[in-house]
Amino acid sequence: MIRQGLLVFENNSRSAQRMASRVAGLSLLDRMVRTLARAGIEHLVVVAPAGAPRELSRLARQLRMQVEFLDWGAAPPASLTFGEGLLVLMGEYVHHHASLRELLRGGLEGCELVAQVSEAPPQPGPFRQVRLEEGRAAFALAETGAGASSGAFLCAPRLFSLAGLLAAGDAWNFLSARARGRKVALRCAAAPLWRRVEDRRGARAAKDMLFSQVTKATSGFISRHLNARFSIPTSKLLIETGISPHMVTVLLVLTTGLSSAYLISRPGEYVFLALAGILWQLAAIFDRCDGEIARVKLCESKFGAWFDTITDNIAYLCGYVGLLVGMHSRYPGSPLYLYLGISAIAALLLTLVIMYSYALRTGSGSLQHYLVGFSRHVPDDQKGAVYKFMERYGALAKRDSFSFVYFLAALANWFDFMYWFTVIGLHGIALGVLISQHKMLQGYRAGLEQRAAENRP
Secondary structure: OOOEEEEEOOOOHHHHHHHHOEEOOEEHHHHHHHHHHHHOOOEEEEEEOOOOOOOOOHHHHOOOOEEEEEEOOOOOOOOOOOOOOEEEEEOOEEEOHHHHHHHHHHOOOOOOEEEEEOOOOOOOOOOOEEOOOOOHHHHHOOOOOOOOEEEEEEEOOOOOOHHHHHHHOOHHHHHHHHHOOOOEEEEEOOOOOEEEOOOHHHHHHHHHHHHOOOOOOOOOHHHHHHHHHHHHHHHHHHHOOOOOHHHHHHHHHHHHHHHHHHHHOOOOOHHHHHHHHHHHHHHHHHHHHHHHHHHHOOOOOHHHHHHHHHHHHHHHHHHHHHHHHHHHHHOOOOHHHHHHHHHHHHHHHHHHHHHHHHHHHHOOOOOOHHHHHHHHOOOHHHOOHHHHHHHHHHHHHOHHHHHHHHHHHHHOOOHHHHHHHHHHHHHHHHHHHHHHHHHHHHHHHHHHHHHHHHHOO
């Protein structure tokens, strides 16, 4: 697989200004460096106008990728070679890392130049052999009917000359001239996850494109179809303030969760109960925002995943304790409600201990991956009826589902329903985790052993 990349900014003052322009909370230069690293590039050469800003953020400097800068017209170091071929990316395009990873995964396939395009070529098959003429219009591919260029190309070492590019002064004409008469292919991307950024409108389009990819496959139904409608517009505003995902977690998720816990402990007044339900639902919406901002800014980390998980569960625990206190104040003469509530809190703590232990052993910072492990780590022939029930309906245990039920019940003034829903739900989750955790760990270890055996020479 190609691991070397070339990020080319045009040789003019406008391009130099564009490098420092902001796209979804990051400078264009910083964003593309992070994107290429996420796509799998390990050695990146950035060609930029002389005097253009080259400051990278601390996170970009800490990436496991070597970054070198070259000026147009300069002589490249003799030691700089591209033995495996390289990815050439025009600097005026913002890509999602998935589109570049898809291009790199396909490789050159025997061609000397592969151009990524947005629509399927008119001829059958994933490739169309073409002869490119000089000029940018040829790479826009309007005349071929094969869709718009993504500004991303794979080049064979024999096709590319870095010294020739720096002397030419224009990457589009250089590639066009070098590709003339050679074997060239167009590759259609599964989805056009890129936008050309030459002005504010392009920056907004790129931002919308990046946010269209933030919803995780493990998100629940309510999270995908309801909460996302509020969280994504909120995240688009927050990302421009420079606020970090951790600050979003503390200032928005934790504070709304704890405020809801306090209000729900005083259910005697409907206003308090309704406000508690609204805040609990807002906490679930804001809980998406920190992850959305982290994914768009390409700054996800294991620490961030653990921080988000721990703060979420602090809010959970406080909310259930507040519910227990509220139920006891509502029925002070009936110890049964108190004992059942304490039992539910104990079941929650046991569940968290088991799930955190599983997360530590599997290297994940998110407890949502426990539900993924239901399907991934246990063979179907070892799943009993209870196990299959939990696998099918386990998504109801996610925060988005719980929060939405609380929201509706609080608005309807169904405090007792909220209590019984919590008691039965927490005991059911604990039962499912107790039944599944042994088989899941066995399946996880078996998978590790199988991969180790496959990697042995």
